[in-house]
Amino acid sequence: xxxxxxxxxxxxxxxxxxxxxxxxxxxxxxxxxxxxxxxxxxxxxxxxxxxxxxxxxxxxxxxxxxxxxxxxxxxxxxxxxxxxxxxxxxxxxxxxxxxxxxxxxxxxxxxxxxxxxxxxxxxxxxxxxxxxxxxxxxxxxxxxxxxxxxxxxxxxxxxxxxxxxxxxxxxxxxxxxxxxxxxxxxxxxxxxx
Numbered sequence: 001x002x003x004x005x006x007x008x009x010x011x012x013x014x015x016x017x018x019x020x021x022x023x024x025x026x027x028x029x030x031x032x033x034x035x036x037x038x039x040x041x042x043x044x045x046x047x048x049x050x051x052x053x054x055x056x057x058x059x060x061x062x063x064x065x066x067x068x069x070x071x072x073x074x075x076x077x078x079x080x081x082x083x084x085x086x087x088x089x090x091x092x093x094x095x096x097x098x099x100x101x102x103x104x105x106x107x108x109x110x111x112x113x114x115x116x117x118x119x120x121x122x123x124x125x126x127x128x129x130x131x132x133x134x135x136x137x138x139x140x141x142x143x144x145x146x147x148x149x150x151x152x153x154x155x156x157x158x159x160x161x162x163x164x165x166x167x168x169x170x171x172x173x174x175x176x177x178x179x180x181x182x183x184x185x186x187x188x189x190x191x192x193x
Contacts, residue, residue: 036068037061042083048091055082062108071108086133094141096130099123102141102152113141115159119150 030036038056045053052063053071059080060072072080072095081098093105094113100123103110123129123145132144141152141159152159 030063030068037070042081043085045085045087047087047093048089053085055085057081072105072110074109075103083129084131084133086135088135092135094133094135096133096143098129100128100130100143100145102130102133102143113152113159115155115157116141116143116152116161119143119152119161 036054036056038058040057041054042057043053043055045055047053050064054061054063054068059070059075059077060082061068062071063069072082075097079097079099079101082095083098084096085093086095087093094102095105095110096102100120102113102116102120104113105111128145128147130143130145132142134142134144136142139154141154142164143150143152148163148165151162151164153162
């Protein structure tokens with residue numbers, strides 16, 4: 001058999017094999033009549049147990065491939081809009097709402113983290129929501145906004161806040177990435193024209 005025929009045979013075999021046995025993506029869409037609290041979704045998260053967390057303008061729901069369940073019901077309505085979530089490998093979760101408050105999620109309820117109140121007031125006045133959360137192995141919390149970034153260090157009496165940002169508003173912000181159990185800081189520069 002010529003090399004051209006052998007190559008053509010392998011190409012056809014590879015193409016047919018990959019199309020016959022490859023995984024296909026399954027896509028579902030949901031609307032309010034399916035149990036989704038609102039069509040306006042601000043964040044999605046799949047937790048370590050496989051549940052989908054849906055953060056809408058009318059509260060938070062979890063989806064278990066069968067039905068939606070309302071969670072975080074202990075939050076007042078004006079604090080129920082969640083923009084960011086972080087989950088550790090062990091399943092512990094933290095959220096930040098649209099007002100800049102940080103909560104730990106325990107048994108489908110949210111409990112405000114002590115020591116973050118002063119920073120919450122700064123964020124509320126600056127109309128700057130937390131866009132990313134990260135919690136390291138020492139339970140220190142990193143809260144990143146469009147303008148400033150903060151680190152909350154856990155102490156005996158709760159958390160103490162420290163600013164990580166330097167410069168003016170819109171001049172610098174941090175982005176956190178975790179790789180091989182190491183926390184990487186990326187500085188993002190913003191310029192006004």
